[in-house]
Amino acid sequence: MIASGRRWRRIFVVVGGILAAYALLAPLTSLDAAQSANVPLLADRLWFRIATYIAMFIVMATAWNIIGGIAGYAAFGNVAFFGIGAYTTGMLVAKAKWPFLVSLPFAPLVSAAFAGLVGLPLLRLRGHYFAVASLGVGVAVGELVQNIDYGGQPLFGGASGLFLPIYSVGNRDLFFFYLMVAAAAIAIGITWWVLRSRFGYGLIAIRENEEAASVLGVNTTAYKVAAFALAAALTGLAGGIFCQWSVFINQDNAFPIEYNVQMILMALLGGTGTVFGPAAGAVLLQLLIQFLGGSLPISFEIPFVSTDARPIVAQVFLGVLLVVVVIFVPRGVIDFFGGRSRLSLSYLRRSLRETSL
Amino acid sequence: MATFVQLVVVGLLTGGVYVAVGVGFGLVWGVLNIVNLAHGALVVIGGYITWQLFTTMHLDPFLTLPVDAVALFVLGYALQRGLINRIIRAPLLFTFLLTFGVNLIVVNLLLLEFGSDFRSVTPAYSGQGLQLGSVVIPYVQLLSLGVAILLSALLAFILNRTRIGLAINAIAADRDAAQLVGIDLRHAYAVTFGLGAACAGVAGGLIPMIQAITPTAGEPYTLQAFVIVILGGLGRVSATVVGGLAFGLVEAFGQSIPGSGSVFANAIAFGLMVVVLVTRPQGLLGRLR
Secondary structure (H helix, E strand, O other): OHHHHHHHHHHHHHHHHHHHHHHHHHHHHOHHHHHOOOOOOOOOHHHHHHHHHEEEEHHHHHHHHHHHHHHHOOOOOOHHHHHHHHHHHHHHOOOOOOHHHHHHOOOHHHHHHHHHHHHHHHHOOOOOHHHHHHHHHHHHHHHHHHEEEEEOOEEEOOOOOOEEEOOOOOOOHHHHHHHHHHHHHHHHHHHOOOHHHHHHHHHHHHHHHHHHHHHOOOOHEEEEEHHHHHHHHHHHHHHHHHHHHHHHEEEHOOOOOHHHHHHHHHHHOOOOOOOOEEEEEEHHHHHHHHHOOOOOOOOOOOOOOOOOOOOHHHHHHHHHHHHHHHOHHHHHHOHHOOOOOOOOHHHHHHHHHHHHH | HHHHHHHHHHHHHHHHHHHHHHHHHHHHHHHHHOOOOHHHHHHHHHHHHHHHHHHHHHHOOHHHHHHHHHHHOOOOOHHHHHHHHHOOOHHHHHHHHHHHHHHHHHHHHHHHHHOOEEEEOOOOOOOOOEEEEEEEEHHHHHHHHHHHHHHHHHHHHHHOHHHHHHHHHHHHHHHHHHHHHOOHHHHHHHHHHHHHHHHHHHHHHHHHHHHHEHHHHHHHHHHHHHHHHHHHHOOOOOHHHHHHHHHHHHHHHHOOOOOOOHHHHHHHHHHHHHHHHHHHOOOOOOOOO
């Protein structure tokens, strides 16, 4: 059992490493220099786009994991920070005409400051109250950003959105891909550090028993707000990169409500409270979503479903997946690779019985 | 003064629907400790049943309400018995995610079946109203308020006077003790969720007469139900009634502020909720537990 667990872990690390190396190096073959040297093209632009999206979701799922997985506070409105990051950088670039790379650091700063501000009252709430209150913040911020007027003019571009000048760089797809991957690496690195620090142990103590943590001298309020702000900063960073990448932002693409649940499902699918779990979940789920939505360059037909209905069917499938994961694999798929358990019928039956009435 | 009276009337009338939306949600939350994110989707199912019966069989919408209630009770019972009972001992995030998954499934199946067109139910008397001085009271909204009060009274009766209602109360007080005295938890849980769903169905039957619905129209109702229950206080039907009416009033006055409008409805609702949670967490009528 232990030995087979270790073998699985080794296979997991090797396969993951090969995939990561391919993802990082394949884009280089699309450079003009590589083209002229007759290096075969290993990834086309569509794959870049999808890979950039995957990296973006790795950032968001990993960031959610800090507050939701490690500290155990079920934040349901993290998309607010994505949007705030996007609008911060977007406003600085479009209205103040700052260069993109100068305005990018303000995205995590403003998101974190906002998280600290709303976190102080919100994190006094527990359980359901915190979850729905944070969901409310997510909805309300998007609404405010779209509708706030100043002197009769929409302050943030209003319903027609915000256009950014196109960022001029040699190979844009490649640039934003590596930028997003760097953000993902930062997010994973920070999680790795958190889990090994006094800060992380404090957060885990809060998750397991907040009163006990407080009695043992953990400053619970400061820890929770710091975790919330850290998650917000990383999510905001992803938003800041996204706004320049997409060139156009509005309420629909900067505050998509469905991201809230997608990032949680990713963290859960991979395994909450772990370093690599959320990233693994993000890769799996994002590929699945793109596949079902028909955006992958693999053509296939789903019987009895017309092309128009495909995205809707994909959503139904996502719902079914959510239900199945929650009931049968509550500790995430990474559980099978860490050597702690093996995927078998009895595992599924056990996770069902543990939580059943 | 006249506008003030008008606003109070409008607020109380819209509050009627909010009461209907809130009571089922409050019951499920208070007794089962489940925040049902699919509540809005269940409301919308009720709306589509009423719309279907009204357009194909020309039934009066108010007569379709019992059909909504029965259909949603069955659906709710099956949902709780088949799915939610399976994770009732898991951390709270899991019930959240499970009900959200159900919400996704329901909303998108409705989209496949009915498309995203706006649907409304317009009986012959829908444009008419009662003229009281300068204030006009639409019949539909007045009847809806009556239905909502009646629904709440019926629910309170079931909870306090019937055998299964007492069992539900016992579970709310102490689940393990309830099991010890021989209450079938699985059945009682499913009945509780079914009753909550039935209330959602009745609320859904009322809504398309007042506001056109689409399959995605349910989400705001879930959030509003949450605010309403917090506003009134968890654990009693009467508190939810007060919460629903208060929410209607807040919304009516909030939208009358110049420069504001329906676009800030969610922001107002959640601002209100955060204020209540921070200053009076037990709600207007709640008792501290």
